[in-house]
Amino acid sequence: MRRTVLTCLVAIGTLCAPEAFAGTRAVIQTRTYDVTGSSGAAFIDAMDSKGPRHGFMTHAIATTAYTVDWDLGGGQENGFCRLRRVNGTLNLFYTFPRIASPMTPALKRHWSRFFAGVRGHEETHGRIAREMMRATERSITGLRVANDPSCYKTRREARRRIQAVYAEYEARQNAFDRREHSRGGHVEHLIAALIRKP
Numbered sequence: 001m002r003r004t005v006l007t008c009l010v011a012i013g014t015l016c017a018p019e020a021f022a023g024t025r026a027v028i029q030t031r032t033y034d035v036t037g038s039s040g041a042a043f044i045d046a047m048d049s050k051g052p053r054h055g056f057m058t059h060a061i062a063t064t065a066y067t068v069d070w071d072l073g074g075g076q077e078n079g080f081c082r083l084r085r086v087n088g089t090l091n092l093f094y095t096f097p098r099i100a101s102p103m104t105p106a107l108k109r110h111w112s113r114f115f116a117g118v119r120g121h122e123e124t125h126g127r128i129a130r131e132m133m134r135a136t137e138r139s140i141t142g143l144r145v146a147n148d149p150s151c152y153k154t155r156r157e158a159r160r161r162i163q164a165v166y167a168e169y170e171a172r173q174n175a176f177d178r179r180e181h182s183r184g185g186h187v188e189h190l191i192a193a194l195i196r197k198p
Contacts, residue, residue: 033095036101039195040110046097050097069091070088071085071087072155076149121186131169
């Protein structure tokens with residue numbers, strides 16, 4: 001259940017719009033892949049071979065990926081270049097396993113508990129990404145730079161602030177994964193409970 005992060009900073013572009021508004025939104029897509037088996041151990045084996053790629057040789061149980069787009073606009077105001085439009089879009093992509101074979105009632109209970117844990121893990125990554133968007137919006141909304149007639153310095157400062165927030169929240173994502181995937185951690189317990197005989 002590793003997180004894959006794909007960041008894309010787009011449309012910092014020209015600062016010329018007269019409107020004053022701000023906001024971020026999240027667009028969520030969920031994908032699934034099918035696994036089959038007659039036991040929890042068989043499901044784990046299937047996820048190990050069919051799950052979304054994590055790195056070159058390994059597969060994850062589930063992943064959270066995202067891209068980020070910012071649409072910034074502004075203009076001159078009393079000798080300053082000021083951002084007046086700060087719109088961000090977070091595109092979240094979840095990938096989860098889906099059982100494509102019959103299950104006994106006991107195995108279904110084990111799977112339901114396992115999947116709830118997997119979903120909770122990935123949704124925490126999504127929550128951290130949303131917090132990143134809100135923190136970025138706060139960081140750049142109302143940004144003003146003096147003596148910047150072309151707004152070049154303002155765009156550069158906006159990029160710098162965005163990258164600083166991304167770095168902080170990427171560290172939070174990594175710290176969360178380290179805790180979850182540590183020896184004896186949450187992920188290990190989820191897997192052990194799934195492969196336990198029903």
